[in-house]
Amino acid sequence: MSLRSAPGGVESDTKTTESVLRTEDLAVHFGGIKAVDGISIALEPGRIAGILGPNGSGKSTLLGAVTRLTKVTRGTMFFEGTEYSKVRPEKVARLGIGRTFQTVRLLDDLTVFENVQLGFDLISGSRMRRRTAADRDAERGAVETALRRAGLTDRGKLRPGQLSYGLQRRVEIARAVVMSPKLLILDEPTAGMNKFEREEISKLLLDLRGEGLTQLVVEHDVQMMVETCDHLFAMNSGKLIAEGTPQDVVRDSAVREAYLGRRDDDARDS
Incomplete structure (x- = not known):
């Protein structure tokens, strides 16, 4: 650099x-x-x-x-x-290029899994087309991997409001990571x-x-x-x-x- x-x-x-x-x-x-x-x-x-x-x-x-x-x-x-x-x-x-912001930007009416899933949807465009079973399996696998990488494996079903501030930040990082950024x-x-x-x-x-x-x-x-x-x-x-x-x-x-x-x-x- x-x-x-x-x-x-x-x-x-x-x-x-x-x-x-x-x-x-x-x-x-x-x-x-x-x-x-x-x-x-x-x-x-x-x-x-x-x-x-x-x-x-x-x-x-x-x-x-x-x-x-x-x-x-x-x-x-x-x-x-x-x-x-x-x-x-x-x-x-x-x-x-993936990013997070200064302030937490999570949707509290969605689960942690679904918040991270939004990142995958952005990259794959899966919400814009009819998805096959293989598409859904790939999506779930990508989200689960991102949650694991961010140390959130056991929190996917929770809402962001149930998490500490530090864990909410991890959800944001997972949402960026699921997009497979370089x-x-x-x-x-x-x-x-x-x-x-x-x-x-x-x-x-x-x-x-x-x-x-x-x-x-x-x-x-x-x-x-x-x-x-x-x-x-x-x-x-x-x-x-x-x-x-x-x-x-x-x-x-x-x-x-x-x-x-x-x-x-x-x-x-x-």
Whole structure:
């Protein structure tokens, strides 16, 4: 994973041939607000990349852009080497990109199994055609596998409201996983969780990485990101300010200033 040159950002070479996701000079402007301003990243397969940054740095807007839910002002995006900058949002999942959102988005009038099943239906289009017995068997098998991967094997018949917040997050991850994504994007998957729940989600993400699933995670819990991610990008004011190993990024002076609001030398003098 690496950055290419971006206006006002940092520079290094980018290995495009190995990229699952690659963006070039990506920008999202809302009037005079430059929420994302010249972001160029590349994600290598089978690894967990994280995006750090203070509130308002543009992290979630970047995720919205790469999943085509947010209109891009300029720049290009590639998935497995193919440009998809103008692909309709509803077709992004069929490319192989799955995601979860900041807030839980489950239907409480459906069971856990049925909520996860919605993800399979989106990819297969099974609700739009007459299904055979083989189709139904394949669907059930896919949903059961996703539940198992998310640690929810014995909770398929429950309603989301009967689950803890941490388990509801797992249902969302299972719903994304059932779509067999090549890239899983997670927007603050541990927000609002206690320490035990965060550790369980971290373990789940590492297990999915062990199965070869590439992931891009936005999270405010710096310690969780350091322990979970293989590589970190740091953003501030819509720009990339650092990237590298988690340990290097959290020690970076620009990152510390973005979070603390002062430079390291100012901190030492205070």
